[in-house]
Amino acid sequence: MTPPSAPPPPADGLLAAGRRNLRALAHAVSHPSHPPTPLFADAPKRWQRLLPYVVVVALVATFLPLTITVLTDYGMSGGLAGAIAAVQTVPLLMIAHRPLQAWWIILPADVVGGLFALGGPASQSSWPWTPSVIVAYLFLMLALALRETRQTLIGVWLVTGAAGAVLGRLFPGESDGTNVLLLVLSAVVLVIGGALRERGEAQRRLVEQETISEAERAHRTLLEERTRIARELHDVVAHHMSVITVQADSAPYRVGGLPPEAQAEFASIAASARESLTEMRRLLSVLRSEDATGERAPQPGxxxxxxxxxxxxxxxxxxxxxxxxxxxxxxxxxxxxxxxxxxxxxxxxxxxxxxxxxxxxxxxxxxxxxxxxxxxxxxxxxxxxxxxxxxxxxxxxxxxxxxxxxxxxxxxxxxxxxxxxxxxxxxxxxxxxxxxxx
The missing domain is CATH 3.30.565.10 (Histidine kinase-like ATPase, C-terminal domain)
Structure with a gap:
């Protein structure tokens, strides 16, 4: 007899889980997961630390005039094209240390640029995203993938797709599929960049763990050596204490005519020496491992x-x-x-x-x-x-x-x-x- 199948989860539970996931995604895309430290800030060489800034300056110097030219081809005036192009490209300077904040500025600017590009010449068929916008956006996605968490990247990708979908539904006759192109290319860049970031984090954690293990190994070696020295010193000191005990016990028989006070003093010395030997043996039992046995031979010299x-x-x-x-x-x-x-x-x-x-x-x-x-x-x-x-x-x-x-x-x-x-x-x-x- 087959057991009854589990009942489906209640609709309220699915809705609550969906709302939780949406809130988590909204929080991820609105809160950076890292402090505004530059990329490669921990690099050992100065040129490596400066490399991200050189790259972002080169990106802005390349895409700013290119975007102005593309927007003027869509029929915009020079001043309007320059203003929109500046908002779309200048925030690329931030992607070396604040990529998510740069995305907050660039995506709305790209949407506004798409709206202003409506009604352009028929020969310009790339809409809602122009070619320069697509290429610059991929560099932004790469910077995000190298710095942000997987949840943030998923949220960014979904918001990008939603923005393009809304523009396509509002103006269905103008869209030519660049939204799908941008989504596919963004997904590829995010996956590659995220994999590189996670690999780098794994290697960094491995190095940290190896450093900790090496320090612990050195500390353990030091403790083992001190324990070994303590065991050897026990043998040395125990020999002298044994001699003191024997001499104190035999003094009344070796030296005749000792007064009772002297005999009592020797007896007290012997008792103290025996007590010290007992305490040392107890300490040695703690220092010696369970499978170790005491050495029979005297300590070498x-x-x-x-x-x-x-x-x-x-x-x-x-x-x-x-x-x-x-x-x-x-x-x-x-x-x-x-x-x-x-x-x-x-x-x-x-x-x-x-x-x-x-x-x-x-x-x-x-x-x-x-x-x-x-x-x-x-x-x-x-x-x-x-x-x-x-x-x-x-x-x-x-x-x-x-x-x-x-x-x-x-x-x-x-x-x-x-x-x-x-x-x-x-x-x-x-x-x-x-x-x-x-």
């Missing part, structure tokens, strides 16, 4: 630089290491400085492998007693980078270096060299200088 350089050589990069004697000894440097220096060299060598394969590279780590200087210099690449790396699939190299230098209160200098190579120079203070806050 300068004592593992030689292994890092050897691994880089095995990756196809001829690298050499210059390390001041004694810097790699355990406990010689603050652990945070030791770890940061290693990570800076690691990131710099990783960038060489990715972006400058085969480049001759030199790593130098030295100290003057006040600062630790880390220098990584590579020459021009011996071969092209892989398409993946050249396409920007790199890691957090420079971001990680900057964050680690900020952590220690040092300075970082990076940049290309004249021969096509790259230089990374970091200075990490060994004193008690306060780190730069992010």
């Amino acid at each position: 300068l004592d593992r630089l030689q292994q890092l350089v050897e691994a880089t050589v095995r990756a196809g990069v001829p690298a050499g290491l210059s390390l001041t004697a004694g810097l790699a000894e355990p406990g010689r440097l603050p652990q945070t400085i030791d770890l940061s220096a290693y990570r800076i060299v690691q990131e710099a060598l990783a960038n060489v492998v990715r972006h400058a394969p085969g480049a001759d590279t030199r790593v130098s780590v030295s100290s003057d007693g006040t600062d630790l200087t880390v220098l990584v210099v590579n020459g021009p690449p011996a071969g092209p980078a892989s398409p993946v790396e050249a396409g920007g699939a790199g890691g957090h190299g420079l971001v990680g270096m900057r964050e680690r230098v900020r952590l220690t209160g040092g300075t970082l200098d990076t940049g290309p060299l004249p021969d096509g190579g790259f230089r990374v120079a970091a200075r990490l203070p060994l004193g008690t200088k306060e780190p730069v806050s992010p």
